[in-house]
Amino acid sequence: MSPVPIDDPSRNVNSYPAVDASNIRALEIFPPVGIARLGDSDTEYFFAPEVPGIISPPPRDGNFRDRNQKIRRQAARFRVYAYGQNGNLLGEVNTINGYTLEWTVHVANKKGSFTKFRGRFRPPTTDRRNPDVDPDVELDQRSKLIVDPGRKTIVRGQNPPNVELRGGFSGSKATATDVYLGELHVDNAGRLVYLGGLGLSKCVANAAKPQPEVISGFDGTDWVDDTSDGSVSVRVTNGAFSKSSGRPAIIICAPPKFVWGVNAPTTLYDIMEDIYHRNQSPEPTINVEYHTHIRPVLLSTYALSWTNNQALKGHGPSSKGNFFSPGLEAQLTSLTDHEFKKKIFRRLREPDYRNRNQAISLFMPRISGDDGDKVEPGQIPKVPDAIEKFSALTKLQYDRFDKWKDGHFTVVPPTGPVPVKIEDIVLSKQPHTLTHAHLESTIGDPLYPGIEIWWLAKLAGTYDLDPRLEGSGVKVDPPFRVNHRLVLPGHLTRGLSLPWQSDFNMCNTHWWPSVRPDSVVTKTDYEAAMQGSGTNEQKFTIAATTRKQWDRGFREERTSSNTYPGSTDMVRFWNRLGFVKQYLPPNPLPSAPPVYLESERRRLPNP
Numbered sequence: 001m002s003p004v005p006i007d008d009p010s011r012n013v014n015s016y017p018a019v020d021a022s023n024i025r026a027l028e029i030f031p032p033v034g035i036a037r038l039g040d041s042d043t044e045y046f047f048a049p050e051v052p053g054i055i056s057p058p059p060r061d062g063n064f065r066d067r068n069q070k071i072r073r074q075a076a077r078f079r080v081y082a083y084g085q086n087g088n089l090l091g092e093v094n095t096i097n098g099y100t101l102e103w104t105v106h107v108a109n110k111k112g113s114f115t116k117f118r119g120r121f122r123p124p125t126t127d128r129r130n131p132d133v134d135p136d137v138e139l140d141q142r143s144k145l146i147v148d149p150g151r152k153t154i155v156r157g158q159n160p161p162n163v164e165l166r167g168g169f170s171g172s173k174a175t176a177t178d179v180y181l182g183e184l185h186v187d188n189a190g191r192l193v194y195l196g197g198l199g200l201s202k203c204v205a206n207a208a209k210p211q212p213e214v215i216s217g218f219d220g221t222d223w224v225d226d227t228s229d230g231s232v233s234v235r236v237t238n239g240a241f242s243k244s245s246g247r248p249a250i251i252i253c254a255p256p257k258f259v260w261g262v263n264a265p266t267t268l269y270d271i272m273e274d275i276y277h278r279n280q281s282p283e284p285t286i287n288v289e290y291h292t293h294i295r296p297v298l299l300s301t302y303a304l305s306w307t308n309n310q311a312l313k314g315h316g317p318s319s320k321g322n323f324f325s326p327g328l329e330a331q332l333t334s335l336t337d338h339e340f341k342k343k344i345f346r347r348l349r350e351p352d353y354r355n356r357n358q359a360i361s362l363f364m365p366r367i368s369g370d371d372g373d374k375v376e377p378g379q380i381p382k383v384p385d386a387i388e389k390f391s392a393l394t395k396l397q398y399d400r401f402d403k404w405k406d407g408h409f410t411v412v413p414p415t416g417p418v419p420v421k422i423e424d425i426v427l428s429k430q431p432h433t434l435t436h437a438h439l440e441s442t443i444g445d446p447l448y449p450g451i452e453i454w455w456l457a458k459l460a461g462t463y464d465l466d467p468r469l470e471g472s473g474v475k476v477d478p479p480f481r482v483n484h485r486l487v488l489p490g491h492l493t494r495g496l497s498l499p500w501q502s503d504f505n506m507c508n509t510h511w512w513p514s515v516r517p518d519s520v521v522t523k524t525d526y527e528a529a530m531q532g533s534g535t536n537e538q539k540f541t542i543a544a545t546t547r548k549q550w551d552r553g554f555r556e557e558r559t560s561s562n563t564y565p566g567s568t569d570m571v572r573f574w575n576r577l578g579f580v581k582q583y584l585p586p587n588p589l590p591s592a593p594p595v596y597l598e599s600e601r602r603r604l605p606n607p
Helices: 268-278 290-306 309-315 328-332 339-346 395-405 427-439 500-506 523-530 536-545 565-576
Strands: 026-030 033-037 044-047 073-083 089-093 100-108 152-155 163-169 177-186 192-195 228-238 241-244 249-254 579-583 595-599
Touching: 026 228, 026 427, 033 192, 033 427, 073 228, 073 249, 073 427, 089 427, 100 163, 100 177, 100 192, 100 249, 152 163, 152 177, 192 228, 268 395, 268 427, 290 309, 290 328, 290 395, 290 595, 328 339, 339 395, 500 565, 523 536, 523 595
Parallel strands: 033 249, 044 073
Antiparallel strands: 026 073, 033 073, 073 089, 073 192, 100 152, 100 228, 163 177, 177 192, 228 241, 228 249, 579 595
């Protein structure tokens, strides 16, 4: 049975403005980078948000599990926008306003064929994963180690209505193991809906169930998982009109996001925006709006306190670093009172590793960097300069905070609730909105190796830096397009951990707390504390600091052995872990800070 969406925000939109085909000069797919996520449910999925700022879980019932308690997959949906002679946006084209969309998708998983993991600042290596298989063949030709379904097409009305993406992985075996990377659907308007894999990782050298122990931190020999990435293109027809999109979009299938409504200080959107900003000549003027550019970073520090103990100490509800304590909002948005803003700015680590004296946890963010685990207070670094082991905002983010601290910014308060569907956004802003929505929940820093993309995402050569529309001098907004001449299907994920669960297990404490929580407050513990004795403030303090490990019940890694028991448990039991999401009490107080609690956890099997 083909999986179905649990909800579609655009389901009741039955009309779109007409677009005259004779006026179309260019077509672009949005989002340019779509993010799908794994899940083991084969019956239900939900759409990735198409507008940013959505705090509540996208499924309409508020749950990430289906009726069988399996994790719903996050699907990525792609739309086509038409542009006129002068680069003016004409509108979305789809089957509802008379167009046929024929989509072509080519994804692959090339993790097993790539070189062994190395950080961005480690010496280059030619050592390969699976070194005994096709040892002298070019990386992209190691076919026994590549899951490649080939180019697949889909159009609304075809039979069957969905296209599965399957390929073989042989590893060291003579016979290939079938690997399911996901499937293609189209919605009622002919848009592409991409569903990724089921989150299953396996070692083909051992068919035993459960899977054997993981014996490598990042480079599992004979292991294959079902993450993937690749290109998305489309051909649009309407009578005699027929035209292909200018530049392909990208689809990335990543691990689940187990924390909803909590985002990283620096996302992939921030990384890409910074790269394109630097590569314009001259660099555009930097304009700063508080709710768009500053508040999301400050809010992340508080929100992360619900998934990470270090953030709890520095920015938790009762800490001095909680920027959303009563009365502080006025100082954060003041155009004249700068002292508090300057105090915050002085704690920011400078970008591009330009101040090597800031390789200490005094500066923010207190997250590890692209060269591995940060140096904790009292530790002696293995190398004299350790600044690359600490995370930092992008230069563009930092420069915006620099302007903000001196009062050079605007404040445009949000009006009304956050829209839930893209059709509620003015047409001129829809492409940018779709792009931001898909990327705001990703990890942009650090990338060691990363969650959705490895550190290749930080190299300017990864992208097509010409932001102009096809056949036009007009810049498309945003221009985030991958350089498909160099970046082939499978390249954006091949540098990540193999299997994905291994890194998901090892990188805890100060790595990915907006995707993979470290310590959590369970919904049960929170409600019990709030029903206890004491003042509301006392009960809330107890509730917010009553913590459990998110991966409780998993075995710890043994440093004296070459096995990784915790990673093995993550392979076997990842789909039983809980989700952290915003908690809405029965009678919330108007000024109460947001609360993020764990629920939907399933019991682990007995050892």
